[in-house]
Amino acid sequence: MSGIREGILKVEQSLQNLMKWVLFLVTGTMTLVVLLGVFFRYVLKAPLPWSEELARYLMVWGASLGAFVAFREGSHVGVTMIMDRLHGQTAIVLTRAAQFIVALFMATVMIEGFVLVSKIRGQTSAAMEIPMGWAYIAIPVGCLLILMEALIMIFFKGDQSPEKRGESL
Amino acid sequence: MNLLLGIGFFVTLALGIPIAFVLGITALVAVIALPNVPLYLIPQRLFTGMDSFPIMAVPFFILAGNLMNAAKITDSIIEFSKLLVGRIRGGLGHVNIVASMFFAGISGSAVADTSALGSILIPAMEKERYSTAYSAAVTASSSIIGPIIPPSIPMVVLATIANLSVGGLFLGGILPGVFIGFGLMGVNYVISRRRNYQKIVEPIQWKVFFKTLLATIIPLLMPLIILGGILGGVFTATEAASVAVAYALFVGFFVMRTLSLKDLPNIFFRSMVLTSTILIVFAMANAFSWILATQEIPQKVSQYILSISTDPYVILLLVNVFLLIVGCFLEGLAAIMITVPILMPLVTQVGIDPMHFALIMVVNLMIGLITPPMGLCLIVVCGVAKMKIGPLLKEIIPFLMVEIVILFVITYMPWFTLTLPRLFKLH
Numbered sequence: 233m234s235g236i237r238e239g240i241l242k243v244e245q246s247l248q249n250l251m252k253w254v255l256f257l258v259t260g261t262m263t264l265v266v267l268l269g270v271f272f273r274y275v276l277k278a279p280l281p282w283s284e285e286l287a288r289y290l291m292v293w294g295a296s297l298g299a300f301v302a303f304r305e306g307s308h309v310g311v312t313m314i315m316d317r318l319h320g321q322t323a324i325v326l327t328r329a330a331q332f333i334v335a336l337f338m339a340t341v342m343i344e345g346f347v348l349v350s351k352i353r354g355q356t357s358a359a360m361e362i363p364m365g366w367a368y369i370a371i372p373v374g375c376l377l378i379l380m381e382a383l384i385m386i387f388f389k390g391d392q393s394p395e396k397r398g399e400s401l
Numbered sequence: 402m403n404l405l406l407g408i409g410f411f412v413t414l415a416l417g418i419p420i421a422f423v424l425g426i427t428a429l430v431a432v433i434a435l436p437n438v439p440l441y442l443i444p445q446r447l448f449t450g451m452d453s454f455p456i457m458a459v460p461f462f463i464l465a466g467n468l469m470n471a472a473k474i475t476d477s478i479i480e481f482s483k484l485l486v487g488r489i490r491g492g493l494g495h496v497n498i499v500a501s502m503f504f505a506g507i508s509g510s511a512v513a514d515t516s517a518l519g520s521i522l523i524p525a526m527e528k529e530r531y532s533t534a535y536s537a538a539v540t541a542s543s544s545i546i547g548p549i550i551p552p553s554i555p556m557v558v559l560a561t562i563a564n565l566s567v568g569g570l571f572l573g574g575i576l577p578g579v580f581i582g583f584g585l586m587g588v589n590y591v592i593s594r595r596r597n598y599q600k601i602v603e604p605i606q607w608k609v610f611f612k613t614l615l616a617t618i619i620p621l622l623m624p625l626i627i628l629g630g631i632l633g634g635v636f637t638a639t640e641a642a643s644v645a646v647a648y649a650l651f652v653g654f655f656v657m658r659t660l661s662l663k664d665l666p667n668i669f670f671r672s673m674v675l676t677s678t679i680l681i682v683f684a685m686a687n688a689f690s691w692i693l694a695t696q697e698i699p700q701k702v703s704q705y706i707l708s709i710s711t712d713p714y715v716i717l718l719l720v721n722v723f724l725l726i727v728g729c730f731l732e733g734l735a736a737i738m739i740t741v742p743i744l745m746p747l748v749t750q751v752g753i754d755p756m757h758f759a760l761i762m763v764v765n766l767m768i769g770l771i772t773p774p775m776g777l778c779l780i781v782v783c784g785v786a787k788m789k790i791g792p793l794l795k796e797i798i799p800f801l802m803v804e805i806v807i808l809f810v811i812t813y814m815p816w817f818t819l820t821l822p823r824l825f826k827l828h
Contacts, residue, residue: 266457309419
């Protein structure tokens with residue numbers, strides 16, 4: 233049992249490390265693409281038709297994957313003042329309940345996200361004319377990662393609740 | 402149905418579930434309860450919410466701010482502020498406030514301001530025998546100027562939801578932001594006299610002065626590039642923000658030479674993770690507001706409030722008090738995303754200017770960042786100063802009071818918010 237636990241936590245950790253590089257590339261490309269668009273439009277006076285669309289889809293992917301990292305670190309802001317006051321068994325049960333609700337929600341949105349992707353099969357984007365599914369699938373993939381993390385928190389991470397809270401504006 | 406929504410919202414919120422998921426779960430429950438609405442509406446609203454070019458200014462402003470911060474521009478801003486106001490009684494307190502105003506020009510976020518300036522200035526103030534709690538209070542209360550003086554992440558979000566001019570909001574924030582800064586300096590002066598906090602006495606070295614001036618002015622050209630680009634009608638806000646990123650890279654690598662290539666992956670990664678926490682709320686709020694609209698909640702709220710009064714002055718008072726209370730419990734951006742669809746139709750109905758109202762809202766909800774129990778800047782500053790929140794609350798009261806007074810002055814004197822946008826014909 234503990235072997236499985238170790239293995240899963242190891243995979244989850246390497247996923248986090250992978251995300252660092254994926255998100256660096258996604259964000260870097262997004263920035264370059266928009267700057268390139270600015271350059272072509274204002275300097276060369278020959279606007280690129282695809283730059284804005286590509287940047288938008290990269291941002292959707294970046295936010296969906298980033299949401300997983302933020303969830304893992306507990307950086308999504310919530311109102312914790314009631315839960316912070318609770319101790320012992322009640323706190324554990326209610327935390328589990330909250331994680332379970334999030335997992336259930338993510339599972340539903342993930343399934344419906346894949347349904348949506350299959351429904352729009354054949355549609356292509358306006359500028360790049362790539363399948364819209366490539367962009368839309370970012371949503372269920374993000375949900376899958378958060379669902380997985382929520383389940384790991386429930387079953388394998390005990391009560392080690394995320395320490396870091398409130399990285400926002 | 403509305404009762405179901407209300408219960409779902411508050412129960413999940415009380416369980417400490419992040420606000421983004423609270424909004425999504427409430428929307429999902431409503432979609433399940435509504436007949437003839439397919440469940441895939443939720444992922445669709447999530448996608449269309451995020452698939453927006455205007456909102457992309459958010460990651461770019463975060464990125465530009467993080468790059469500037471990594472390039473240690475904070476140090477030169479503080480040095481420059483020392484030269485400007487350090488010789489007034491309560492010197493380091495004034496430095497803290499003025500540095501926040503400058504910092505506001507390169508970052509659009511109050512929390513970034515709190516941690517960047519606080520980690521340097523709180524220890525410095527303690528050394529000059531300011532109390533820790535007082536130093537933390539000055540830091541937190543002045544950091545809310547960050548998103549009021551442009552660039553501003555809440556303003557980008559608000560402009561996108563309410564369909565207003567980002568450039569107009571940016572300009573409109575300048576005077577209120579400066580007003581708050583001066584108000585806080587007044588409080589700092591009075592308290593410093595009473596407690597005998599000193600001014601900085603070391604003499605000005607002119608050689609250092611010019612070096613600092615240069616090291617501060619070059620990074621601070623960034624807001625001018627952003628504003629100039631947007632106002633000249635050259636760039637959209639998002640394009641201007643991307644140029645700001647390029648400028649920050651240029652300053653970091655070639656002017657300050659304090660940035661190194663190996664820092665970049667982590668800065669880009671962190672910026673996107675922070676962006677995602679905002680965009681996910683934005684996406685979920687896009688699903689949530691669809692439910693609000695189909696249930697005609699905004700109309701019902703309007704009817705109810707208009708039955709109390711139709712006087713714009715009274716409405717502004719009620720809405721301000723309501724938002725101050727909301728700000729005590731919800732983080733500013735989430736509060737904007739939830740309340741704008743409800744409040745905007747109400748206030749325009751009684752003839753209040755949408756741009757003026759949007760600016761009031763930003764100032765109001767940023768004050769919410771330093772009101773307990775849910776004040777993000779309070780939480781962050783306690784971490785930076787390694788102190789408990791109790792003593793901080795006592796010290797922050799005079800600053801908070803002045804900010805609330807200024808909020809009401811701006812509310813009833815639209816001159817502060819609308820003069821600059823009018824000057825540039827953005828209103």
